[in-house]
Amino acid sequence: MSNNIKEDLLLFNELVDVFLEEERLKPVTEYIEPNNVQQLLDIKLENNGLSKDKFKEALKQLILNTPKSSSKLFFNQLFGGRHSKAVLGDLLAAILNNSMATYKIAGPQVSVEKEILCQVYKLIGYNKNPGGTFPTGGSMSNFMSLVMARDKVNLEIQQKGITRKLVAYTSENAHYSVSKNASFIGLGKSNVRYIKSDLYGRISVMEFEKQVEKDLKNGFTPFYLNATAGTTVLCAFDNVNELSKCCKKNNMWLHLDGAFGGSVIFSDKYKRLVKGVNLTDSFCFNAHKTLGAPLSTSILVVKDKQDLYNSFNSKANYLYQTHGNEFNLGQTSFECGRRNNALKFWTMWKAIGLKGIASIVEEQFQLANAARKYIISNQDYSLYSFDDSLSICFNYKNFDPEDLCTKLFEMNSLMVGYGTFKKNRFIRLVIVNGENSLDDVTRFFGILERFTEEHQEHIKKI
Template sequence: MNKPISTIFVASRRALSTLHPSALATVSKTSDALRDNPVVNPGIPVASGVGSARRTDNTDPKEVLNRIAKLHDTDLLPNNVNGWENSRAFLQQVVDILYDYIKEEHKRSTKVLDFHQPEDLKKMIDLKIPEKPMNLQELLESCEQVLKYSVRTGHPRFFNQISCGLDLVSMAGEWLTATANTNMFTYEVAPVFTLMEHEVIRRMIDLIGWGPNEGDAIFTPGGAIANMYAVNAARHYHFPGIKAQGMSDKLCIFTSEAGHYSIKSAAAVLGIGTDRCFHIPTDDIGRMDPEALERKIEECKREGLQPFFVCATAGTTVFGAIDPLQKIADICKRQKTWFHVDAAWGGGLLLSPEQKPKLAGIERANSVTWNPHKLMGALLQCSACFIRHDGLLMDTHQMAADYLFQKDKQYDVKYDTGDKAMQCGRHNDIFKLWLMWRSKGMEGYRRQVNDLMDMATYFTDRLKATEGYEVIIDKPEYLNVSFWYVPPSIRHLDDKEKYARLETIAPKIKAKMMERGTTMVGYQPDGEKPNFFRMIISNPGTTKADLDFLIDEIADIGKDL
């Protein structure tokens, strides 16, 4: 029983890590637990005698650790009714691993990732489901190993996705959400969270600009599903017979060439057909051409199609472009179609009175998609679909499943959300947003959004001033900054030849960047434009020095290509 810690490590398959002795500080709470539950705990040795508040302080931490390491989930709650102290010690070990990860993630000296090819990584990490239970030490090692090879999306130099950064208050919220482990479909099992969702929805509807008696919303698993909700609600509004009788008319919908592919995907899933999702051309900075939209709608009508849904985008994926919302709203009014704004990415601009005018016209929308997991920085996932017409979500999705959503409850069932949803069970995505929003208040978000916009301007200016870089859009409207790095070897070429060569430059730089692991930024082509980098500045932890670093790093990797 007194063998040193290292003994257990040798016995375990991979000794990647050491356990965290600080976890054992929690043992000072043991006495409470024992008073509540006096049966001797099989995991933690208990000093004999009656407990004072600190009586376990003299327990040898190594000994405790040794015992926890060899325990199994059967020694934890709820499998072992006396398993609380084991459970706490185990959870604290996990939390300490997470603390180390978070602390490391925010150091510039930490790599953003430790890249390996899939076939190599498979050999480096044991992913098998075993026949026998693994002990707690093995589980802790699993946690460490998984984190070691994960991409640090919260690192201040991770720019690869629109969702960057790790808001610790939101993260704490998600920890609590996990522990509360409930389902959003009824007030009965989620009383606080359903009311909370209602409150936050009203706040967001205010920001969109609908009236106090207008609007309803549902939090959805991602923006693509939110967009599908919008198309489905619009279809039900215009063609209520389809819900029961199915599709027969030839409906059609519209978004821009730069709009998110989830609109096309919704057309496929809903039985509209991708051929009847029309992509309207954009101008040179990625905004939908409203005249082209109206021409296309009228052309469709002449051909016997039934246009019913237009998606304008506020913050396109690649360029961050914002479609001309007012003009599109006018067209939708004239043409009697639904006006949807996909503000999954751009919605956060509503939090800044300075930036909000860019989204003028959103208040005229019939529906809005807004993902707080993007600009607002909530943990993944946090998305919502807002529908202006109160009651429409219910009409669209209600299946009268009285065996699940009884009407004869003792409370007002209008607080139950199950019948509004395409899903049955629905994850609690509200608490992590609500807690984070309270931590910042309206003021904090205003500052955060404005600061990020300033950073994007700084980055754009720096690119323009740096040899070898070419920005694609001179003055980006939003936080996407798209650019080429042109290596010295091809700078002298004429545009056509240079563009042809550029197609392979960004992928090569990206590959090398991932091998170095120092930073991550995405690339893609767009129409005629060969592969270019798309920088996203949405992590409040990113500094100007991090932006300078990216500029230097890309040049350093790419200068000899």
């Protein structure tokens, strides 16, 4: 088949029409056992290309059988929903296909990225010499912050490797990338301290201070704290303000991982949840988690941009041929060639304004409050999570959450996951789809209740 973009744009439009209609009619895709995919769908790659008709059919079957992460019954993970203005930007990025490494090849797209970063600096109160970039996701944002913190202890580490007994801190509820990253950067997982959390899932400030003191006594150099704005399971917000005191005192880098909950910075009403974010050394959030931007839209900002340059700049004469550092964005990123992940967030912001983004955040909290209220007012449910959270953790009657979630998924009823906190296991309903309404949340509980009634004999009990 020929390389004809106009023809394929027509095909794209046709396929999307079919998909969107299916998403409306069947919000939960029919489950296929992974081992059966190759028999049921035409996935095989061969020597010869397909005919036009067969190609279209193969694509249609594939997309109709793909889980619909933007449907109104997808509550499974820390992303979902679709803001069409962000999708528009992402589609354009695929057509434009610029690499964000240099101004020469990205042109004004560089300004698009820089404008978003500038606005974020303002929102969080980084006002001296801030820097930022669009890493590939939350794991990468955490990684970059850890590398900068490590290099800040002693820039010679870049040349010689780690020679001092460094130790990093995070919450026992932190994202699993903190541990992976400690391995990747040569710190070693055993040099990460997982600080106990309080009853609400936030790092215990006292425990943190105690551990730092203990490590200092034992000859370690505490250098990094990874705090969380919106922990993965409970969506708890660490007390940045309090934690920053101990970090400042001990000259430690304070990173706030807001991959999940960091978007509260856009709302005057909820930015109190990250009070003290201006005291951090770095902060990240993912617009693909709570704001309906396509994967991935991840933003990392750094209080002092020199730290970004120190750790990520590299000479590359074949690459940086025009313009200064300021406009050659590859000098502050892990990647060399880099997809334009800024445009989609820019198109969204441009279209709905800061106010529009704020209202998405506020509506989500409102829906989450409604879901909590439903649970509290119904004695068949037990609630495990707290106010100011987008993650509603609960159990229904005595059904085993793991078995129930798996059956809901395999029987095409709902996409939702489960989690654990302080030894409690529960269903985790994540309210991140900005397009959902109160009705959709009520519908969620209705489906759950009907499903358990119909299948009660086959669902495990706690």
